[in-house]
Amino acid sequence: MDKNHIVHSYDAELSQLQNMIAEMGGLAEMQLARAIAALVKYDADAANDIVEKDRRIDALEDEIDELAVRLIAKRQPMASDLRTIITGLKVAANLERIGDYAKNIAKRTVTISSATGLRGPISTIARMAGLVQGMIKNVLDAYIAHDADKADDVRARDQEVDQIHSGLFRELLTYMMEDPRNITPCTHLLFIAKNIERVGDHVTSVAEQVHYMVHGELPLGERPKQDLSSFTLVEPK
Amino acid sequence: MAEINVALSARDSSAPTGKIKLSARNVGVFYGAANALRDVNMDFEEHQVISLIGPSGCGKSTFLRCINRMNDTIPGCRVVGSINMDGTNIYGPDIDPVELRARVGMVFQKPNPFPKSIYDNVAYGPRIHGMAAGKAELDEVVEWALRSAGLWEEAKDRLQQPGTGLSGGQQQRLCIARAIAVHPEVILMDEPCSALDPIATAKIEELIDELRRSFTIIIVTHSMQQAARVSQKTAFFHMGNLVEEGPTDVIFTKPHDPRTGAYITGRIG
Numbered sequence: 057m058d059k060n061h062i063v064h065s066y067d068a069e070l071s072q073l074q075n076m077i078a079e080m081g082g083l084a085e086m087q088l089a090r091a092i093a094a095l096v097k098y099d100a101d102a103a104n105d106i107v108e109k110d111r112r113i114d115a116l117e118d119e120i121d122e123l124a125v126r127l128i129a130k131r132q133p134m135a136s137d138l139r140t141i142i143t144g145l146k147v148a149a150n151l152e153r154i155g156d157y158a159k160n161i162a163k164r165t166v167t168i169s170s171a172t173g174l175r176g177p178i179s180t181i182a183r184m185a186g187l188v189q190g191m192i193k194n195v196l197d198a199y200i201a202h203d204a205d206k207a208d209d210v211r212a213r214d215q216e217v218d219q220i221h222s223g224l225f226r227e228l229l230t231y232m233m234e235d236p237r238n239i240t241p242c243t244h245l246l247f248i249a250k251n252i253e254r255v256g257d258h259v260t261s262v263a264e265q266v267h268y269m270v271h272g273e274l275p276l277g278e279r280p281k282q283d284l285s286s287f288t289l290v291e292p293k
Numbered sequence: 294m295a296e297i298n299v300a301l302s303a304r305d306s307s308a309p310t311g312k313i314k315l316s317a318r319n320v321g322v323f324y325g326a327a328n329a330l331r332d333v334n335m336d337f338e339e340h341q342v343i344s345l346i347g348p349s350g351c352g353k354s355t356f357l358r359c360i361n362r363m364n365d366t367i368p369g370c371r372v373v374g375s376i377n378m379d380g381t382n383i384y385g386p387d388i389d390p391v392e393l394r395a396r397v398g399m400v401f402q403k404p405n406p407f408p409k410s411i412y413d414n415v416a417y418g419p420r421i422h423g424m425a426a427g428k429a430e431l432d433e434v435v436e437w438a439l440r441s442a443g444l445w446e447e448a449k450d451r452l453q454q455p456g457t458g459l460s461g462g463q464q465q466r467l468c469i470a471r472a473i474a475v476h477p478e479v480i481l482m483d484e485p486c487s488a489l490d491p492i493a494t495a496k497i498e499e500l501i502d503e504l505r506r507s508f509t510i511i512i513v514t515h516s517m518q519q520a521a522r523v524s525q526k527t528a529f530f531h532m533g534n535l536v537e538e539g540p541t542d543v544i545f546t547k548p549h550d551p552r553t554g555a556y557i558t559g560r561i562g
Contacts, residue, residue: 059560066559132518134545134557272547 066131073123073144074200077151080116081196084151085189087113087158088255092185094162095248096178098169106162113155120148136269143269147199150258150265154192157251157258164244174238177227177245184220185252187213191259198266207266210259211279217256218283224249225285233292253283314339314479314509315360320374322355322364329355333374333535335528337479342501342510344520344541347530348556353513356530357481360511361397362390378479395422398472402484404464406456406471411448414456414467415439418475434474441507442470443500462493469500473508480504482512486519498523517557521545529553 061067087106094102124145127133133141191210198206228242228249260279267275315337322330330352337343345353355364362383364370375382383393395418406414415435418424425431435452439445444466448459456467465485472480482501486494501510501523514520520527521541528538529550537550548554555561 059555061559062561063559134517134521135548135554137558138546 066137069123069127069131070137070140073120073127073141076116076120076123077144077147078196078200080113080120080148080151081192081199083109083113083116084154084158085192085196087155088161088185088192088252089189091158091161091165092182095165096182098165100166100169103162103165103169107159110155110159113152117148117152120144135272139269139272143199143265146265147262150262154255154258157255161248161251164248168241168244174231174241174245177224177231177242180220180224180227181245181249181252184217184224184249187217187220188252188256188259191217191256195259195262195266198263199269202266202270204267204270207263207270208275211263211267211275214256214260215280215282217253218281221249221253222282222284222288225288226290229288229290233290250285310339312339313337314378315511316377317356317359318375318377320356320359320372320376322352322359323371323373324367325369329533330359331533335535335538337509337511338526339509340505340507341526342505342512342524344524344527345511345513345530346515346517346520346527346556347536348561349515350532351530352533353528353530354483356535357483357511357513360479360481361394361399362388363394363399365390395475396477397479397481398475398477399481399483400465400468400472400485403488404461404468406459406464406467408455408457410453411439411456411459411467412452415470415474418471422475424475438470438474439467441473441504442466443496443503444470460493462489462496465489465493465497466500469497469504473504477508479509479511482510484513484515487515494519517545529556531556 087109090102091106093099094106124141127141131137191213195207195210197203198210225246228246231238232242264274264279267273313336317333317335317337320330320333321328333352333356345357347353358364359372360376360383362372364372372384375384377383378396382388383397407417409417412435415438416425416431419431419434425434436445436449439448444463447463448467451458456464459467465488469480469485486497489497498519501512504510512520512523524541526538527541527544529536529544529548529552531552537544537548537553539549544553545557548557552561
């Protein structure tokens with residue numbers, strides 16, 4: 057809706073909510089990017105800093121919750137305004153989880169920072185994370201612009217992430233069979249890959265919320281899923 | 294589980310029957326040459342509360358006043374189209390507007406009790422319509438109406454005192470008692486809470502929900518929150534047109550027309 061409210065302070069509060077979501081999303085996106093960069097470089101110091109910075113994301117979620125509750129109490133929002141505020145609450149919860157996954161990647165990076173010889177799977181993880189970062193950026197743009205079509209595109213792209221995750225799962229199992237010394241780092245890499253896959257799911261959920269915010273209903277149909285890791289078996293040679 | 298079933302069946306008993314009580318077709322209103330309302334088509338289900346909302350001058354009160362032919366009393370006012378109640382056009386040649394107004398009661402914005410006792414306020418309608426055979430029967434009707442309007446406990450010891458001595462909220466409930474004393478089928482309410490404080494408003498809203506079991510209620514309100522709280526169906530009027538009508542749940546979360554959305558979110562006045 058392009059027209060402004062008669063009460064200008066209402067518009068100001070709604071854009072404040074949107075700005076906070078944008079800030080939180082930007083931080084979550086950056087945390088994921090930095091976590092992957094630290095993993096690729098085995099940089100324990102950078103990883104520790106990422107763990108520390110997650111607090112800011114958590115604090116932002118609390119602030120967004122407070123603002124949303126205040127808006128509901130004061131303005132008694134209806135229709136598109138109500139949907140915008142409820143969506144803000146849900147999106148903030150998803151972004152907070154994304155921040156947690158980035159933090160967990162960083163923690164595992166500290167644990168495995170001495171591991172070598174797993175360049176292959178790590179670069180696959182980085183590629184997968186790059187895709188997910190692009191999805192975060194696009195879904196945030198879609199949220200700010202109230203662009204449901206763009207959000208729907210993001211939702212459809214999650215299957216690429218799923219596909220990479222399934223392949224990576226198989227690859228890591230193979231590394232573990234080849235050399236038992238790989239088991240510890242590979243297990244952590246499995247969790248890291250799973251974390252990124254889960255981030256993709258949260259981004260998808262945000263995309264669905266954006267669709268709801270714009271149209272008042274969730275997107276129709278099951279979203280495409282390609283994560284086959286739950287069914288993957290690799291037999292010893 | 295048994296309790297849940299009981300609760301559900303209790304709710305079902307007051308659920309709308311789906312029967313159409315009133316049906317407006319191509320209703321328009323002219324004040325002289327000015328066209329205040331255009332081509333309204335709308336159905337009203339029995340035992341529902343229907344809210345009419347919209348900015349001042351949108352035609353919602355004009356439409357409400359068509360339903361009991363109150364516009365007939367305004368010089369220069371002309372109503373076109375038809376409104377059927379139980380299948381009979383209330384603008385038909387055989388319809389006596391005075392009798393119609395006993396079937397379609399009305400409650401106004403400002404409580405307007407007669408300068409008479411509480412008892413006589415409620416007894417007035419049944420008396421002029423000859424609906425009570427004697428004093429005992431009239432007493433019964435008055436008690437029933439005051440009970441139904443949630444005023445009996447507060448008024449039973451002061452029935453002979455003037456109605457104007459009651460508080461604003463009590464006066465409005467007295468006016469509701471007066472309206473229902475003649476056993477109408479439909480009650481029209483024109484901003485019934487706009488002169489009341491929040492507590493008195495809540496009592497009226499609770500009463501509206503109770504009265505729905507026995508009557509069909511059409512309410513004009515400037516409070517969107519009130520429309521959302523009390524009604525099952527909401528209609529939005531703008532500049533003399535019925536823009537959109539639908540289930541209240543849908544109108545306030547996902548209105549179809551951009552004008553409805555703009556109005557209920559506070560973007561147009």
